[in-house]
Amino acid sequence: MPAYIEIIDDYDHNGNVEYILENVLMPDDGSPEYRRLKDDYNSQLTLSCTCTDNCSNIVLCYHGDGIKYTRVKGELVLLSSADKQFPSIIECNDLCECRITLCTNRRVQYGPRKNLEVFESPLYKSKGLRTTADIPSGAFICEYAGELLTLPEARRRLEHIDKNCLVNYILCLNEHVAPQSPYLVQKKLLLTIVDPAQRGNIGRYLNHSCQPNCEILPVRTNCPIPKIGIFAKHDIYANEELCFHYAGEEHRDGMSNGKPCLCGAPHCIGFIPNSRI
């Protein structure tokens, strides 16, 4: 039995973007905000399960208010009855006593699914990500991994992007957290900012759609800073382009207008939504 899980990710980029398997810290700028981000990044969630029955009872491998997985045709997918009011996932971690190979509360930590392909999207007139195989509803696609930014650094980079008409890869995840969430006992982390422009994984190629086939959810494993997990919203067929709503479909407040949106959905809002930070 392995003592920890190794991420399996054979994807790569063309060009000079560095391929990373999971989030990394932005360069140290000496700020107090960076020190706080680094402290969080190096922290371990103290939630752990005490499952000793070969994970036959999923409830034991379940941490507080997180969404659960269920196994469908050999694959772990999100339970469709999940509470969408405070959506988040807390997977089992290195402190858990369950058997890694049997645990049904570990998916994102294994890395992206296979059969993903970067391509030139005719719809978006830029790169996009598609699947070459069918994907069931609720299945994990990949993480949106990049450099974790402090708020001042994100603002600085956004200004630079605007001024120089560069492609914006910065994603701000605003969490709507239940007051008794177990990870808030450690720290109140509500805004996670990820920039895969220079260092990122395959998640950086998903475009925005106002009527997407994927959704993003915060997923915690060992670290209190969530990974941004991308999941199938419904069954997806081979050769479909994968896209998600950049601001989250349920939370439209706090959005600012970005560039014109090319998604072509019947109820397209007309612009790429950016979270106001």
Ligand SMILES: C[S@@+](CC[C@H](N)C(=O)[O-])C[C@H]1O[C@@H](n2cnc3c(N)ncnc32)[C@H](O)[C@@H]1O
């Ligand atoms: C995360 S990247 C997606 C991959 C990108 N298309 C590429 O070629 O690398 C986000 C950028 O893609 C483009 N993009 C994403 N969704 C779009 C949309 N709905 N309409 C127009 N451009 C979009 C914008 O330039 C946006 O800043």
